[in-house]
Amino acid sequence: MVTDDLLICGAGPAGRALAHRALAHGLSVTIVDPHPRRRWTATYAAWADELPQWVAPEAMGATVDHPIVWARHRIELDRRYIVFDTARLQDSLDLPDARLLQDSVTDIAPAARHRHDGLDLPSVRLASGSVLAAGRVIDARGVARSPRLAEQTAFGVIVDRARLPEPETYFMDWRADNGAETDAPRSFLYAVPLDDERVLLEETCLAGLPALDQRTLHDRLTHRLRSRGITLTGTEPVERVRFPVHGGRPNARTFGSAGAFTHPATGYSVATSLRMADAVVAGDPLWPGPARAVHLLRQAGLRALLALPPADLPLFFEAFFALPAESQRAYLSGRDDLRGTAAAMLSLFAALPWRIQRTLAIAVARPPRRTPDASRATPLSAEGPV
Template identity: 45%
Template sequence: MVGAGPAGRSLTHRLIRHGVATTLVDPHPTRSWTPTYAAWTDELPGWVHPEAIAATTAAIAAHAHRPIRIDRSYTVFHTDGLQRSLAVDDATVITARAREVAEHHVVLDDGRVLGATHVIDCRGPTGRPRPRQTAFGVVVPTAAARTAIGDAEAVLMDWRAPQSEDSWDADGPAPSFLYAVPVADDRTLLEETCLVGDPAVTIAELAQRLSRRLAGTGIDSRHAGHTERVSFPMLGATLRPWRCRPLRHGAAGGLLNPTTGYGVAAMLTAADDVAAAIVAGSDAVSVMWPARARAVWRLRVAGLGVLLDLDPAQTVDFFDAFLSLPPPAQRAYLSDRADLAGTLTTMARVFGTLDASGRRTVLRSVSRVDHAIGRASRRRRSSAR
């Protein structure tokens, strides 16, 4: 296992539980994780330890053109607790950087060669620095956060523009939204988020937007004690992760949803699938990437292209339509990696609510992404020959 982030550590943890002798390689295997991770509660496998959970809400609020209540439980991880709960004490942990990663061996930076029946690459995304998701957040007492989010337990997306603007200008910079979740019994994260941009909104700009958004609430984000900065690519090294050899697991291996940035729950769930495949002597790639999962991935990549092409006003229209769908329709698109019929149905429902301009943007974006995927596939076949 190469990489000790959430993907590598969770897969190592589950392989050990399945009785598989595992070696974990990482230059900093005990480095503390710092991001705030979250997931829809129904995405989590049953083995997740209670110490990994910071808070769970029965529903979550949103706001695009109108306030929306999403009746679907939402869980915020306790980052330290999650890392501790994914115990790897029974693995062989090697503190080193991998210089070469192949299907049956790893070459370390000091020249050592490690042989293995299976090698899985769990390092983060490389080679595609854009597009990115960016965010800037502050952690404040929950009582203080009430002045910004009202009575909601948590806010998934508040697309209203910061106070100094009436609305997002169709010809202006990429929009951002407020994300607000409990991270402890008495602490709440308030985060200004650019869902995706190419280039993305800078952290500095998001910090300024958050300050403007919170103006008049009694919260001065410029003097907050704890801040969070987020910036990560929304795509891995390839548009066809099922063709990676060795298997890539995690954000770089297609388990990060490129339209939302969520991925930890998918990594936790898929860890058991990969472990079971290895124990059974099956091809883990085939288990992870059946035809329907590949098709859903392509649709999600197309969805990313749509989000990048929507202007700010269209973006709010799009999410007003999506967030107004019933939770089962949202779940089909957001959470199930292999629900092709559900994904297509949800996309069609959102498409049907858009105006003519929005529909033209969607069709143009999907066509361009399909062309790019096809071109990448042809290049790979040509190089193979």
């Protein structure tokens, strides 16, 4: 039986990026997905310094040299930010020689040590009844939603740039002009250019257990924009976001958010998938000791974030983005930078008032919840990073 070098479960950004790089290195590839040719509709973004050199320039829809954070005060970030052109990103990850199968994976079997007729190979069982083996099987199907997992939700509209009274790009805008009660769960405005003519305006619940629903976010966005002189017509293109910000299994057989690549403080995973694809193809270890330790620290950070009273979130992010740029970068992007991540978290803790320190310390000391196994996940839609 002829088998491929690599079989990838899932054709979202993570799976497609991995397949694209495997083909570039001469491997034979099969991708299994219920809709392997479906066009992506979500907006993806990244810090420019996270991206590998092979990413096509045309995949970058907009570049922002100094995005803005509004917490209690205006903070200008000294780090270039990239918003992808989603369609061009997908097209740039071309798969000319891959075999694309429209099917669902129901089970993944690891390789056995030996059989009576020789070494066994990992395999997948498909909903159609077929069983496929390959030299390696990688699960890139994302993480299934679960009541036990914190989620990020957002509701956004796309408008012409000419309609905005101010041209600034907001990575996070926590100003209290969205009509929410003071003690209600907080959300922020994410306002980024998609290209020279269009801007995405998105009311975002960074992480919630449970997260804010779409109706609440819609009403808050409408209120916020109206207070800034922007009235929606109801005809604007809409983007809805909902996905887990943690979960997945950090091991050699999973990739993307299924492989715990999602940063729980931002929800970002696409840049990490792009950056780590070549390492997977080469068979390099993705989870050395420092990377696993950083992963645990980030999970502790998420527990701390979820424990904060809503009114304290702007103060928390004011303190974080007042840290030196290298400390911010270590925590947001240094997936194996244990020293930098720990130092950033300690510096942030020291900068916060005692009452917040106490809340964070209790939350961090709490044992983490057991997260669902990504191998039993149903594929995410294009609304979440995979």
